[in-house]
Amino acid sequence: VIWIAVDALGGDLAPGPIVAGAVAAARHFDLGVVLVGPRDRIAAELARVHHDPDRVRLVEASDVIGMAEAPAAALKRKSRASIRVAADVVARGEAAALFSAGHTGATVMAAHAAFGMIDGVDRPALAAALPTRKRPSVLLDVGATVECRPAHLLQFAAMGSVYARVSFGISTPRVGLLSIGEEESKGNELTREAHQLLKAADARGEGWDFVGNIEARDVYSGDADVIVCDGFTGNIALKVSEGLIETASDVIARELGHAAGGRPSRRPASAGRTLGVARALRRFRSRMDYAEYGGAPLLGVAGIAIVGHGRSSARAVRNAVAMAHRFAGSAFIERVAREIALSTVPHQ
Amino acid sequence: VIWIAVDALGGDLAPGPIVAGAVAAARHFDLGVVLVGPRDRIAAELARVHHDPDRVRLVEASDVIGMAEAPAAALKRKSRASIRVAADVVARGEAAALFSAGHTGATVMAAHAAFGMIDGVDRPALAAALPTRKRPSVLLDVGATVECRPAHLLQFAAMGSVYARVSFGISTPRVGLLSIGEEESKGNELTREAHQLLKAADARGEGWDFVGNIEARDVYSGDADVIVCDGFTGNIALKVSEGLIETASDVIARELGHAAGGRPSRRPASAGRTLGVARALRRFRSRMDYAEYGGAPLLGVAGIAIVGHGRSSARAVRNAVAMAHRFAGSAFIERVAREIALSTVPHQ
Numbered sequence: 001v002i003w004i005a006v007d008a009l010g011g012d013l014a015p016g017p018i019v020a021g022a023v024a025a026a027r028h029f030d031l032g033v034v035l036v037g038p039r040d041r042i043a044a045e046l047a048r049v050h051h052d053p054d055r056v057r058l059v060e061a062s063d064v065i066g067m068a069e070a071p072a073a074a075l076k077r078k079s080r081a082s083i084r085v086a087a088d089v090v091a092r093g094e095a096a097a098l099f100s101a102g103h104t105g106a107t108v109m110a111a112h113a114a115f116g117m118i119d120g121v122d123r124p125a126l127a128a129a130l131p132t133r134k135r136p137s138v139l140l141d142v143g144a145t146v147e148c149r150p151a152h153l154l155q156f157a158a159m160g161s162v163y164a165r166v167s168f169g170i171s172t173p174r175v176g177l178l179s180i181g182e183e184e185s186k187g188n189e190l191t192r193e194a195h196q197l198l199k200a201a202d203a204r205g206e207g208w209d210f211v212g213n214i215e216a217r218d219v220y221s222g223d224a225d226v227i228v229c230d231g232f233t234g235n236i237a238l239k240v241s242e243g244l245i246e247t248a249s250d251v252i253a254r255e256l257g258h259a260a261g262g263r264p265s266r267r268p269a270s271a272g273r274t275l276g277v278a279r280a281l282r283r284f285r286s287r288m289d290y291a292e293y294g295g296a297p298l299l300g301v302a303g304i305a306i307v308g309h310g311r312s313s314a315r316a317v318r319n320a321v322a323m324a325h326r327f328a329g330s331a332f333i334e335r336v337a338r339e340i341a342l343s344t345v346p347h348q
Numbered sequence: 349v350i351w352i353a354v355d356a357l358g359g360d361l362a363p364g365p366i367v368a369g370a371v372a373a374a375r376h377f378d379l380g381v382v383l384v385g386p387r388d389r390i391a392a393e394l395a396r397v398h399h400d401p402d403r404v405r406l407v408e409a410s411d412v413i414g415m416a417e418a419p420a421a422a423l424k425r426k427s428r429a430s431i432r433v434a435a436d437v438v439a440r441g442e443a444a445a446l447f448s449a450g451h452t453g454a455t456v457m458a459a460h461a462a463f464g465m466i467d468g469v470d471r472p473a474l475a476a477a478l479p480t481r482k483r484p485s486v487l488l489d490v491g492a493t494v495e496c497r498p499a500h501l502l503q504f505a506a507m508g509s510v511y512a513r514v515s516f517g518i519s520t521p522r523v524g525l526l527s528i529g530e531e532e533s534k535g536n537e538l539t540r541e542a543h544q545l546l547k548a549a550d551a552r553g554e555g556w557d558f559v560g561n562i563e564a565r566d567v568y569s570g571d572a573d574v575i576v577c578d579g580f581t582g583n584i585a586l587k588v589s590e591g592l593i594e595t596a597s598d599v600i601a602r603e604l605g606h607a608a609g610g611r612p613s614r615r616p617a618s619a620g621r622t623l624g625v626a627r628a629l630r631r632f633r634s635r636m637d638y639a640e641y642g643g644a645p646l647l648g649v650a651g652i653a654i655v656g657h658g659r660s661s662a663r664a665v666r667n668a669v670a671m672a673h674r675f676a677g678s679a680f681i682e683r684v685a686r687e688i689a690l691s692t693v694p695h696q
Binding site for chain 1: 418
C-alpha cells in the first residue's frame with residue numbers, strides 16, 4: 001500500500017475537512033495516510049469519521065505556518081511546523097507523496113528543502129488544471145516562481161507536458177505561451193525570448209508541440225493543453241478567474257432573485273429558473289476550482305507534492321490525496337526527470 | 349457643438365456599426381461626428397441610417413492599419429491610414445476627441461504622435477472600467493505600456509483617479525496595486541517597489557487613498573476604485589475575464605440545453621430556465637464588456653482618445669462617442685494635467 005503524508009494543520013478549515021478527506025481517500029483508494037499534526041486534535045477528528053485504523057498513521061507536529069507569515073523566516077523558526085514534518089516524512093521514505101492545503105509559499109519551500117530539485121530543473125512550478133470547452137488545460141506556473149527567466153518557461157513546458165500525459169492521457173501535448181498577442185513579437189521581454197526558446201526546442205523535436213502564443217482570452221478555449229507563464233502572471237490569471245466567477249454568480253443570483261421576488265405573478269417560472277441558474281453556476285464553479293481536479297502538483301522538486309486550495313473541502317482533499325496516489329503509482333518524478341534529461345533544455 | 353473624430357475604418361466590423369453608432373450618438377447627445385474613412389463607403393453607410401447632416405462631417409482617408417500589422421512600421425508607411433488622419437483632425441483642433449475601435453497599438457501610437465504627452469506623464473495607459481458588486485472599478489494599464497517602471501504605476505494612480513472622479517463621481521478614489529498577495533512584501537520587483545512609492549505618495553496626501561495590494565481574486569470585489577498594474581498584467585487580467593465569461597456562458601447554456609432536451613417531461617420548466625440563464629449571463633457579459641461603459645480612455649496623452657473593442661457594436665460605438673463627448677465637456681485633459689502637476693509624482 002502507498003502512503004501519503006498529509007499536513008493536517010494546513011488549510012483555512014484545518015484539521016476538520018483535511019482529516020475527513022484524507023481518511024475518505026484511504027477508504028476509496030488503495031492507499032494509507034500519514035496525518036501530521038497535533039495527535040489529540042487529529043484523534044478527536046478521527047473519532048467523528050468512519051475510517052480503517054490500518055490505513056491511518058499519526059505523526060506529531062504541534063506548530064503551523066500561518067497564512068500571513070513570511071514563509072522563509074517562519075519555516076526556519078518553527079522546526080515542528082506540520083508542513084516541515086510532513087515533508088520530512090516523505091524525504092525519509094515513510095510516505096510516497098505530500099499533500100498540504102496550507103500556506104502555498106511555505107509548502108513550496110518545505111518541499112524544496114526536503115526533496116531538492118530534479119536534475120536540470122532550476123525553479124519549481126505549480127500547475128493548475130483549468131476547465132475548457134474540451135478537456136482540461138494545464139496552466140503553469142501559478143505562483144511558485146514569481147520572477148522567471150526564459151529558460152524556466154522552457155522547463156515548465158517539459159514538466160507540464162508530463163502532467164498532461166499522466167493526468168489527461170494526452171500523448172503529445174500542445175504547448176502554448178501565455179502572452180498579450182498572437183504574434184511572436186507581442187508581449188514583454190520574457191515572453192519574446194521564451195517564444196524563441198520554445199520555437200527552437202520544438203524544431204529540435206520534443207515530446208510536445210509548440211503552438212505559439214496563447215492570448216489570455218483563449219486560456220479557456222482549449223487551444224493548448226499546456227500553457228506556460230511566470231508565476232506572477234499565472235497567479236493573476238487563475239485568481240482573477242476565481243474572483244470573476246464568484247462575483248458573476250452572486251450578481252446573477254441576486255438579479256434573478258429580485259426578478260422572482262418583484263413580479264411573481266408575471267414570472268411564474270422565476271423560482272425554478274433561479275434554482276437552475278444557481279445550480280448551473282455552482283457546477284461550473286466547481287469545475288473552475290482546481291482543488292476539484294485534485295489540487296495543483298508542485299513540479300520540479302524531486303518528490304511528489306500536491307498543493308490544495310486554502311479553503312479545501314473534505315471532498316477536495318480526498319481528490320487531492322487520490323491524485324498524489326496516482327502520481328506516486330505512475331513514477332511521476334522519474335518520468336519528469338527523464339523528459340528533462342532527454343530534452344535539450346539548456347541549464348541555467 | 350462639440351465634434352468627435354471617429355475612425356470609421358477601425359474595428360472588425362467597420363465601417364457599418366461604426367458609422368451607425370457615431371450618428372446615433374450625434375442624434376442623442378449635443379455633439380457632431382467627423383467620420384474619417386473612404387468617402388464613398390461612408391456615404392453608403394450613411395444612406396442606410398437616420399442622421400442629421402448638420403451633425404456629420406466626412407474626412408477622406410483611404411487606408412487602414414490591419415489588426416495583424418506591426419503598428420509602428422504600418423503607421424509610418426501609411427500616411428493616409430484612417431487612425432492617423434483622425435488623430436490629426438483632433439490635433440488641428442477640428443474635433444475635441446478621438447474614437448477608434450481599430451488596432452489598439454496603432455491608436456496608442458497615433459494618439460501619442462499627434463497629441464504628445466501630458467507634462468509629467470512618461471507613459472500612456474489604457475483604463476478599463478470593470479463591473480464589481482458595487483460601482484465599477486477602473487483597471488489600468490490594460491495594454492498601452494507593456495513594460496513599466498514603478499513611477500509609471502504612480503502616474504497611473506493619479507490619472508486613474510481623475511477618470512474615477514469624472515466618470516463615476518468618486519471624490520477620493522481608493523487606489524489599489526494589483527499583486528499576488530496582500531502583504532507589501534508579496535509580488536514581483538515592480539509591485540514591491542511601486543507599493544513603496546504609492547505608500548509614500550499617500551502619506552504626503554494625494555487626491556486619492558492607497559489601500560495597498562489588491563489580489564487578483566478581489567479585482568471584481570469593489571475593494572478599490574482604481575487598480576494599477578503594468579500593461580502586460582492588466583491585459584492578461586482583462587482578457588482572461590472575457591474568455592472565461594464566454595466559455596462559462598457556452599458551457600452552462602449547453603448543459604441546460606441538454607437537460608431540457610433530454611428529459612422534457614420531468615423538467616417542465618427547463619426551456620424557460622435555459623432562457624433565463626441565457627439572459628442573465630448575457631446581461632452580465634454586457635457589463636463585463638468595457639465597450640458598454642463607452643470604451644477605454646487612453647490616459648496620459650495630451651488629448652482625449654477613447655479606444656473601443658475590436659468587435660464594437662453600433663451601441664458600443666454610440667456609448668464610446670458619448671464618453672468622448674463627456675470627457676471633452678469636463679476639461680478632462682486639464683484636470684489630469686493639474687492632478688499630475690500638483691502631485692508629487694517623481695519624473696523619470
